[in-house]
Amino acid sequence: MxxxxxxxxxxxxxxxxxxxxxxxxxxxxxxxxxxxxxxxxxxxxxxxxxxxxxxxxxxxxxxxxxxxxxxxxxxxxxxxxxxxxxxxxxxxxxxxxxxxxxxxxxxxxxxxxxxxxxxxxxxxxxxxxxxxxxxxxxxxxxxxxxxxxxxxxxxxxxxxxxxxxxxxxxxxxxxxxxxxxxxxxxxxxLEPKEEEQRAKTGLSIRQDGTGMIILNGAFDPVRGAPIVSVIDAMVTAELGRQRDAGTKGNGLPPKPIPVLNAEALIAICEHYAGCSKKHESLPGATVIVRVDLADLQAGTGVGVIDGVDQPVSIATVRQMAASGGVIPCVLGADSEILDWGRDKRFFTPAQKRAITERDGGCIGCGAPPGRCKVHHLTWWSHGGRTDLDNGALLCESCHHLIHDHGWDIRIDGPGINSDVWLIPPRHVDPARTPRPAARRRHDYHHAA
Structure with missing residues (x-):
């Protein structure tokens, strides 16, 4: 034995x-x-x-x-x-x-x-x-x-x-x-859990012995989503500026993400306190809540807020849909043109929303949509079309990883229901076995 x-x-x-x-x-x-x-x-x-x-x-x-x-x-x-x-x-x-x-x-x-x-x-x-x-x-x-x-x-x-x-x-x-x-x-x-989370929402502010101001907060998913969305968008934009400066040879050492988060919050509060001008809209700063049309009509199932791990109840989805600054993405509608071929070089907001529904975030690491851009799989300069099956959400790190190290991306099937695969280079996997993109790795794949 x-x-x-x-x-x-x-x-x-x-x-x-x-x-x-x-x-x-x-x-x-x-x-x-x-x-x-x-x-x-x-x-x-x-x-x-x-x-x-x-x-x-x-x-x-x-x-x-x-x-x-x-x-x-x-x-x-x-x-x-x-x-x-x-x-x-x-x-x-x-x-x-x-x-x-x-x-x-x-x-x-x-x-x-x-x-x-x-x-x-x-x-x-x-x-x-x-x-x-x-x-x-x-x-x-x-x-x-x-x-x-x-x-x-x-x-x-x-x-x-x-x-x-x-x-x-x-x-x-x-x-x-x-x-x-x-x-x-x-x-x-979900609804009792949401009530409990709302009751726990709070922010404490104090000053320590050195004079530093200490913030310690916890927010329920619905009211925390705009905070996450706006700060993520501001940090992503700043990282892009730092990267561009570094490419031109005049960049400074990158700042840690916690520092950028703090600077984003400071900028928001300074603007609210004293600026009479409205900030320009930040790409990725809109709160989007996604739900199936059938679930919304029947009052069953759950919704998902972009960039927030915790799903929310249908009742909460309906409340959010009535709130300003929130876009309800109801799946099953087909009211906009989503494929543009060679007529447009850059992906439209409607296309990004559709690709986000398919990909859920960065296909490599799963970063929230607000930190990602839609990238052409076949580059525009090489004849690539601005269509759903030629676009994928990637954060900047994964974008460079994929393009610089020989990874390929494959999309099987039509529209938002297609399957996205990452194909590793031969030095990682000699057989180049396709790997499911982050959404399929990170979601709960329950039986239908």
């Missing part, structure tokens, strides 16, 4: 073989990529072993055992303290190991028989080294929070889908997917 640790041993053995003979500095790029991949695999498999051990340590340290608790016999107050001490981590991280282990281990019934784990799909992915501890804990917490409002079969399907989607994405992107999943699984829970 193979040891449960055999996959971990194999991964460490492969890592040992791939590791350069000398220092990592100056390592061949191809080897460095492979070492990094194997490190990730070994780390996830080590997580798989750790969550099993943590769950059993917690079981043997449960409070009802009193002085016979394993943790207390080892000189620790609780299992979490024992694990944190021996693993060199925080109590919170140790508790997360216990949480994942408890949720993915077979359950022991009072009869002495074993029952399936509460979250078998997550457990299988963790054991196989496809999913790490943090991602597993995030999925488990979402599903458990919905267990009293969503049928078991729907949660089981969601667990399987989320486990598949979580592989290969960072926890920030996974959080976005989970917000979309929660809205789909429990749309009736």
């Amino acid at each position: 193979n040891s449960p640790l055999a996959p971990l041993i194999d991964a460490v053995t492969a890592l040992n073989q791939a590791w350069p003979g000398g220092p990592v500095e100056g390592c061949d790029p191809g080897r460095l990529v492979e070492v990094n991949r194997l490190l990730g695999q070994a780390r996830r498999l080590l997580d798989a072993a750790a969550v099993q051990v943590a769950a059993e340590v917690a079981r043997q340290s449960r409070p009802e055992l009193g002085a016979d608790s394993l943790a207390k016999r080892q000189g620790h107050r609780t299992a979490a303290v024992m694990l944190a001490t021996t693993l060199g981590t925080t109590i919170a991280e140790a508790a997360k190991l216990v949480e994942v282990g408890d949720a993915t281990a077979p359950r022991l019934l009072l009869t002495g028989e074993q029952a399936p784990a509460r979250h078998p799909h997550v457990g299988a992915a963790v054991t196989a080294g496809r999913l790490g501890r943090d991602a597993a804990a995030m999925i488990i917490r979402l599903l458990d929070s919905l267990s009293d409002r969503v049928p078991f079969d729907a949660l089981d399907d969601a667990e399987r889908l989320l486990t598949e989607q979580a592989v290969g994405v960072d926890v920030g992107i996974l959080q976005k997917i989970l917000l979309r999943a929660e809205a789909h699984l429990d749309p009736d829970g």
